[in-house]
Amino acid sequence: MDITVAVDAMGGDHGAHVTVPAALRFLRDNPDVNIVLVGLADALEAELKACKAQLGPRLRIHAATEVVAMDESPQLAMKNKKDSSMRVAINLVKSGEANACVSAGNTGALMATARFVLKTIPGIDRPAIASLMPTMKGQTLMLDLGANVDSTPLQLTQFAIMGSAMFGALKQKDAPTVGLLNVGSEEIKGNEVVKAAAELVRQTRLNFVGNVEGNDIYKGTVDVVACDGFTGNITLKASEGVAQMFSTFLKAEFTRNWFTKLLALAAMPVLKSFKHKLDPRRFNGASFLGLRGIVVKSHGGADEVAFYWALAQAVEEARSSLIQRITDQVQHELRHFESADAIDKSAAEQSV
């Protein structure tokens, strides 16, 4: 099946200078993918010319006259910029002209616009941000990474269900293992919201293994780690911080003097292979789950390689019929939860 991706070509810190070359390279590598570049026609044409590329049936421009700034208020962007590259790209998913869209733009505006245009899947209260993380064993899907700062037990349960569906779809795995991020693996551990969520997730048909701790993410203890967006966002950024510190210190040791520099040169293939394994660019592309369409958010600072991987993520999701898989699994599970709202409310009251 041919996949068409709508690219918010103006989004991100580098705009078309990154999105257009990445799109061109992606088209070369993937003959069954079409790309629609959405943005200011002049800017896109200039960039295509600079790249010596031609439009054609697999690559076209869809003009949009506005651009959402990286620091713009999501609400104002949504209200005032109805012809922004971001919004028009999402509109193409809504109308069915594209199977997915990718943007490196303002996260808040992208989420607000995507939610407004595409709406959530029946049974899902709020979308979540999900991303595959490198682990010692392979990859783990973690969500929510920051779409929601406060989550109810029922919302955490929805994250677990969507994560399970997504991991199953992307990795062709039946019944992926699911864990709730917590401060200890015992049932009695954790805050009231997580304890109540564990009760609910236990009632689903998910392959729920119980609580997992922070280090379990990178051990690869489970396929899917569900958490609230506050904890998820801080954990993700702290992890990036540790990785950055590690790289910086390693580099500093290898560039201390001429002898260590010589060693670094000799060890280059080893260091390169190591670097490749954990290259954050290969993990670029966070998915907005729970919407009636595929929206992938690239890091704002993404370079061409990183944006390429965000495109790959979007295509993989479209190929695996992700939205249908999530919709089906949510329907299947939520049938058991007619009284869930009541449970949820009583848990929230207890937690005060």
Add this chain to the structure above:
Amino acid sequence: MDITVAVDAMGGDHGAHVTVPAALRFLRDNPDVNIVLVGLADALEAELKACKAQLGPRLRIHAATEVVAMDESPQLAMKNKKDSSMRVAINLVKSGEANACVSAGNTGALMATARFVLKTIPGIDRPAIASLMPTMKGQTLMLDLGANVDSTPLQLTQFAIMGSAMFGALKQKDAPTVGLLNVGSEEIKGNEVVKAAAELVRQTRLNFVGNVEGNDIYKGTVDVVACDGFTGNITLKASEGVAQMFSTFLKAEFTRNWFTKLLALAAMPVLKSFKHKLDPRRFNGASFLGLRGIVVKSHGGADEVAFYWALAQAVEEARSSLIQRITDQVQHELRHFESADAIDKSAAEQSV
């Protein structure tokens, strides 16, 4: 001033086999420190004999007839084991016979017992667990790392005050910078508890810089990072997980074949220096803050080197008159907070 440290010599995964040799080495390196080994007399005498060490004015045994197991219920341990090595070591701090105590035992039991025996400092609702973390710039003190799973805005404020006092005492720094861990640096970001906490911390005389994000911990953006124990514990463990994954992958690359092994041998001094810089053993020793006495928790799995560093942490705290510094700063700040309870309650109600 001579410092006397009471050591729960039976605590941890390895008990006296680790605590006794670490204590002996610490005594050799620090001539103005005395150590009281608390535990089963037979076991301690046997270990001392194996180490060819003698008791004397600087090293004595204080017998305790019970040991708290690593997986024992904190409540049951406190109720039933009144002569445990852990409890007796804390009693020595309470009675003034020791200036500090160190245990690698059951964290929950240590916290419950320390709180019961020593009581909290006036103005502090609940103790917090604090630890220095390595950063790109030096060290940052982070708390709470897991003593509290749910924290109110007022408790977060107390953590910020205690952290500031501790960093100031240990690093001889006036007005250390303080940040609240959050999902974004803007004031409008975060969950309701953190937003309300920021309001309160802004009313103190702390050098409060506002919100910091997960990666700021390792950038060393601020001296003190305050957060609730749920987020802190997960962030700490995830960070350890990333560091572990990094080390494992680096090692795997350098042991892939005979050529890379040869390279590793040549690069040994560089790799060793790198490893030393981030050696988690050097950061062993988490402090229970907010009690009327110094209690340092070592990792349960600590080896001799790691336990040595926990002893060093306890001695440094005793030397810098940490408890007095915290008590003074809490009194100083909390004078502004007579109505804090009211603010706190209204914030908690809003967050439902």
